[in-house]
Amino acid sequence: DADVTQTPRNRITKTGKRIMLECSQTKGHDRMYWYRQDPGLGLRLIYYSFDVKDINKGEISDGYSVSRQAQAKFSLSLESAIPNQTALYFCATSDFGFTGELFFGEGSRLTVL
Amino acid sequence: SQQGEEDPQALSIQEGENATMNCSYKTSINNLQWYRQNSGRGLVHLILIRSNEREKHSGRLRVTLDTSKKSSSLLITASRAADTASYFCATDAFGGGSEKLVFGKGTKLTVNP
Numbered sequence: 001d002a003d004v005t006q007t008p009r010n011r012i013t014k015t016g017k018r019i020m021l022e023c024s025q026t027k028g029h030d031r032m033y034w035y036r037q038d039p040g041l042g043l044r045l046i047y048y049s050f051d052v053k054d055i056n057k058g059e060i061s062d063g064y065s066v067s068r069q070a071q072a073k074f075s076l077s078l079e080s081a082i083p084n085q086t087a088l089y090f091c092a093t094s095d096f097g098f099t100g101e102l103f104f105g106e107g108s109r110l111t112v113l
Numbered sequence: 114s115q116q117g118e119e120d121p122q123a124l125s126i127q128e129g130e131n132a133t134m135n136c137s138y139k140t141s142i143n144n145l146q147w148y149r150q151n152s153g154r155g156l157v158h159l160i161l162i163r164s165n166e167r168e169k170h171s172g173r174l175r176v177t178l179d180t181s182k183k184s185s186s187l188l189i190t191a192s193r194a195a196d197t198a199s200y201f202c203a204t205d206a207f208g209g210g211s212e213k214l215v216f217g218k219g220t221k222l223t224v225n226p
Contacts, residue, residue, distance in 0.1 A: 048213075
């Protein structure tokens with residue numbers, strides 16, 4: 001099984017719908033992240049969490065919310081999806097410490113019509 | 114915001130040739146990382162180089178860092194078709210933690226058999 005698992009892997013939805021992307025990890029890491037990838041724009045940080053009680057906004061948090069249900073679970077929600085939120089979404093984790101290495105899930109491709 | 118910028122945006126070479134990709138960034142860093150992404154998949158960490166290091170090797174990968182020029186290069190020697198992927202550099206902020214890694218837009222490498 002993958003260390004960082006994202007569900008769903010693919011989702012097509014309509015404008016205005018609420019969408020939740022889920023992430024679970026078995027690496028035992030405290031730090032979890034949600035990134036968004038758009039063609040030609042690289043990865044941009046949406047939200048990150050240092051531990052269950054710590055949630056921080058990234059550079060593009062508007063229109064998104066997150067929930068850290070447990071050390072191993074970090075969910076991203078789009079309360080009312082819009083077409084420009086069509087993108088590839090990645091969850092990642094990292095260990096406490098200064099190695100800086102991120103471990104990524106396989107991504108969730110979201111299409112908003 | 115600080116960001117790594119990769120150059121070139123795309124690179125096409127023949128199997129067996131060397132591939133060199135460059136990354137420039139704007140502000141002081143603690144470390145710089147390189148990641149690989151196969152098409153539509155999650156990113157995979159390749160190598161991390163700290164600001165007090167000038168060169169680092171891992172298998173067929175060689176990374177250099179020039180903090181005076183705020184630049185890094187990734188060299189892949191004796192490339193293989195399986196090296197076809199996008200490559201991203203990621204930088205953190207001086208005094209900050211790895212939870213705020215900022216990714217560049219990537220270099221798309223194609224290795225032709």
